[in-house]
Amino acid sequence: xxxxxxxxLFSAWKARNRVYEELFGQPAYALPKGNVPPTNPEPGIGxxxxxxxxxADTTTTFKSQMTDVKITVLAYAPTESRPHWIYITSGLSxxxxxxxxNEVSGFGCELMVKSNKDARxxxxxxRRLCYYILSYSGTLSPGVILNMPIPLGSGGTGDLNxxxxxxxxxxxxxxxxLPSGVFGVFCTIGITEDxxxxxxxxxxxxPWSIQQVLRNAGLGQVTDPQRKSVMDRKDIKSILxxxxxxxxxxxxxx
Numbered sequence: 001x002x003x004x005x006x007x008x009l010f011s012a013w014k015a016r017n018r019v020y021e022e023l024f025g026q027p028a029y030a031l032p033k034g035n036v037p038p039t040n041p042e043p044g045i046g047x048x049x050x051x052x053x054x055x056a057d058t059t060t061t062f063k064s065q066m067t068d069v070k071i072t073v074l075a076y077a078p079t080e081s082r083p084h085w086i087y088i089t090s091g092l093s094x095x096x097x098x099x100x101x102n103e104v105s106g107f108g109c110e111l112m113v114k115s116n117k118d119a120r121x122x123x124x125x126x127r128r129l130c131y132y133i134l135s136y137s138g139t140l141s142p143g144v145i146l147n148m149p150i151p152l153g154s155g156g157t158g159d160l161n162x163x164x165x166x167x168x169x170x171x172x173x174x175x176x177x178l179p180s181g182v183f184g185v186f187c188t189i190g191i192t193e194d195x196x197x198x199x200x201x202x203x204x205x206x207p208w209s210i211q212q213v214l215r216n217a218g219l220g221q222v223t224d225p226q227r228k229s230v231m232d233r234k235d236i237k238s239i240l241x242x243x244x245x246x247x248x249x250x251x252x253x254x
Contacts, residue, residue, distance in 0.1 A: 005099045012180040013037050014097050019176045020074065023185070028077040030249055031123055035072055039092055048066055071130045073123045084222050086170065087122040088112045089130060093183035105181035107139045111189045112168050114222045121154050121225060129188065142166050142186055143207045145199060153191045153225030154223050161191035164199065164207050169221055189214065190223040194231045198240065203248040212243045 004118075017035070019120050027035065052245065071091035075174075078084055085120075093106040111129055113122040128148075133139060143163040150156035171185035191199070191210060198213070199206035216239045217230040230236060 005097055008095050008180050009096055010037050015178045016090060016093060017056040023171055029075050031073050032070060049213060054235050058249060083142045085115045085118055087126055092133060095180035098180060102181045105178045105183050107133055108186045109139050109186050110224045112185060116222055121152060125152055138165050140165050145196060145207060147156060158225040159192045159229060160192060162191045163188045164194040164210055165190055166207060166211055185224060187221050189221050190228040194229050202244060202247055205250060207244050209247050213239055
């Protein structure tokens, strides 16, 4: 194991913890239990592990080149100024195997879910998203809409079977500097199929537009897997028209 890569990994972990403390305070708990510095794994043929429903098993690994790479999920309880729970990954932005700083650290992101209740479905969702990123060596960034194979609720229940990724309200700077490079704090928000269709109907402004619709409906970025679609609201027509008209102002003149 290269000492330079290990030192960079540890310093990035400490710096990210400081960013989280400034933004969210101290976590109520972490899964896996504890929030310990990562160790740089040896290259090899690894296994992919991220689909199990056991809440204690939050291990996610590279399909090849990495083994036993653990992504921690940190849970932050509500505060006087923040009435909801925050769940956020810690590890996607780790500089695995890097010996020198890069423009972007690791996969360049950490993902967040917000819930009105302390809920294990949020941990499972983040684990599934980590599995997606690590398996395909990709990333998730604001503006992405994902169709989920099953609804987000416990046991695959509810009407929320899509996700929109956007900038987290609690992380106003969007991008944060680590010794190994920058990473973004991005929120994933559950949406229904008809909410997703509305977003897709506005082309490049769709992800922003559905965010505004959810805000007008009093939901903000909090996900409740059992909620009904905002499209069922009596005043939804006026909300959609207002948001659509506002988005049209940003279209280039043909």
